[in-house]
Amino acid sequence: MAKVLLAINSGSSSVKISVFSATFRKTPQQIAEAQVSGLTAGPVAVFYTCHNKTKKKAEKAWQPVEQQDDAFELLLGLFIDDPNLQEIKSKADIAITCHRIVHGGDYASSQLIGPVTYDNIEALSNLAPLHNRAALTIVRSCLDQLPDAANIAYFDSQFHSTIPEHIRTYPVNPDIARKNGLRKYGFHGLSYSFITRSVAGYLGKEIGELSIIALHLGSGASACAIKNGQSWDTSMGLTPLAGLPGATRSGSVDPSLVFHYTNDVGKLTPYSTPELHISRAEDILNKQSGWKSLTGTTDFRAISESDDPACKLAFDIFVDRICGFVGSYYVALRGQVDALVFAGGIGEKSSKLRDRVAQSVSCLGFEIDDTSNAAEITDVVQDVSAKGSRHGVLVCQTDEQFEMARSCAEDERIW
Numbered sequence: 001m002a003k004v005l006l007a008i009n010s011g012s013s014s015v016k017i018s019v020f021s022a023t024f025r026k027t028p029q030q031i032a033e034a035q036v037s038g039l040t041a042g043p044v045a046v047f048y049t050c051h052n053k054t055k056k057k058a059e060k061a062w063q064p065v066e067q068q069d070d071a072f073e074l075l076l077g078l079f080i081d082d083p084n085l086q087e088i089k090s091k092a093d094i095a096i097t098c099h100r101i102v103h104g105g106d107y108a109s110s111q112l113i114g115p116v117t118y119d120n121i122e123a124l125s126n127l128a129p130l131h132n133r134a135a136l137t138i139v140r141s142c143l144d145q146l147p148d149a150a151n152i153a154y155f156d157s158q159f160h161s162t163i164p165e166h167i168r169t170y171p172v173n174p175d176i177a178r179k180n181g182l183r184k185y186g187f188h189g190l191s192y193s194f195i196t197r198s199v200a201g202y203l204g205k206e207i208g209e210l211s212i213i214a215l216h217l218g219s220g221a222s223a224c225a226i227k228n229g230q231s232w233d234t235s236m237g238l239t240p241l242a243g244l245p246g247a248t249r250s251g252s253v254d255p256s257l258v259f260h261y262t263n264d265v266g267k268l269t270p271y272s273t274p275e276l277h278i279s280r281a282e283d284i285l286n287k288q289s290g291w292k293s294l295t296g297t298t299d300f301r302a303i304s305e306s307d308d309p310a311c312k313l314a315f316d317i318f319v320d321r322i323c324g325f326v327g328s329y330y331v332a333l334r335g336q337v338d339a340l341v342f343a344g345g346i347g348e349k350s351s352k353l354r355d356r357v358a359q360s361v362s363c364l365g366f367e368i369d370d371t372s373n374a375a376e377i378t379d380v381v382q383d384v385s386a387k388g389s390r391h392g393v394l395v396c397q398t399d400e401q402f403e404m405a406r407s408c409a410e411d412e413r414i415w
């Protein structure tokens with residue numbers, strides 16, 4: 001029998017929830033989708049689609065939304081109150097909730113959420129300061145409000161459990177590293193998993209034969225070298241701060257920069273708690289850097305359309321850092337690359353960014369076709385490469401919620 005499944009994606013700046021009708025071992029059918037965006041730097045916007053009728057509402061109409069659990073309450077209310085969404089007349093109709101948890105530590109597979117898993121995820125909060133705790137507030141709401149639903153955690157880090165030792169190890173004291181779990185974990189794994197399956201299907205290859213360089217470019221941005229269908233390397237590290245810059249994140253900087261920034265950066269932030277230790281340095285590099293610090297906005301569309309020198313600089317920095325990873329991963333994959341794949345809000349919507357990146361890496365054999373690149377992206381995977389390009393250049397409309405729902409439909413523990 002079909003069950004109603006909520007796939008909840010709590011990101012740094014948004015909460016996205018897709019509602020599915022799910023049946024064991026069948027492809028889940030999406031029936032509604034809703035999101036609250038603008039949580040890191042307003043304005044907060046709400047999008048809602050039910051049975052393909054889209055509504056977009058501005059902030060004023062809604063109760064105050066400041067953090068991820070406010071967003072969850074709002075979206076849950078939308079589902080229950082919508083007479084067109086007959087599948088959810090009350091909370092009791094929701095049978096399964098899937099949660100995107102960014103940092104899963106050593107978990108290499110999804111987990112049913114009971115007290116032990118909950119505590120383990122909480123213990124990792126320091127390592128994903130923009131993510132884990134916020135996602136857990138939503139998990140808590142589900143445990144309290146939907147006591148009969150099954151709750152499953154899907155970890156962004158689990159896709160990267162295949163990264164080889166010499167890539168995941170930091171060259172620091174091994175005993176301290178082991179004791180404190182200091183290694184590369186990598187994130188955006190639900191997205192990379194979706195991209196890998198979708199691109200393999202599009203190219204007519206087995207997943208295990210697919211090698212791509214994938215770019216997930218959203219509020220948080222990362223790159224991933226996928227070798228024979230598995231993560232070989234990725235740009236984020238111990239935490240989602242490493243690698244590419246993002247909306248409010250610096251990305252990788254010389255670690256010594258921290259000690260030269262201001263003299264109080266080692267102190268804890270006022271909102272640290274006995275369980276959650278966030279230093280001023282982490283707060284600055286995670287929440288007060290990136291596009292926001294350079295341009296005053298986190299909206300990359302506005303940045304890419306502006307002639308302001310600060311925006312042009314931000315755009316150039318992003319292209320430079322992305323190309324650095326493309327070059328590095330091209331070598332890591334020994335040039336055996338089926339495609340360069342753009343995904344995430346920026347990767348899917350900014351033809352200008354794709355064009356600039358492709359131009360800069362054309363020496364590696366990635367060439368874009370201007371007309372295909374400028375066309376609207378409507379398919380899950382769309383080819384934007386030029387005729388004769390040595391390697392493919394693709395855009396993939398990634399869907400982390402679908403990836404969770406798909407895995408859930410295969411999961412014998414739940415059915």
Ligand SMILES: Nc1ncnc2c1ncn2[C@@H]1O[C@H](COP(=O)(O)OP(=O)(O)O)[C@@H](O)[C@H]1O
Nearest residue numbers: 011014218219220299300301344345346349350
């Ligand atoms: N047309 C566009 N051009 C450039 N950037 C865009 C465009 N549309 C959306 N974006 C950017 O995409 C980012 C959000 O990406 P998304 O993957 O949805 O975010 P999140 O990481 O919150 O899931 C924002 O920086 C937004 O400005």
Ligand SMILES: CC(=O)OP(=O)(O)O
Nearest residue numbers: 011012187219220240
């Ligand atoms: C891991 C990460 O940075 O996620 P998001 O882009 O959703 O903030």
Ligand SMILES: [Mg+2]
Nearest residue numbers: 011218219220
């Ligand atoms: Mg995201």
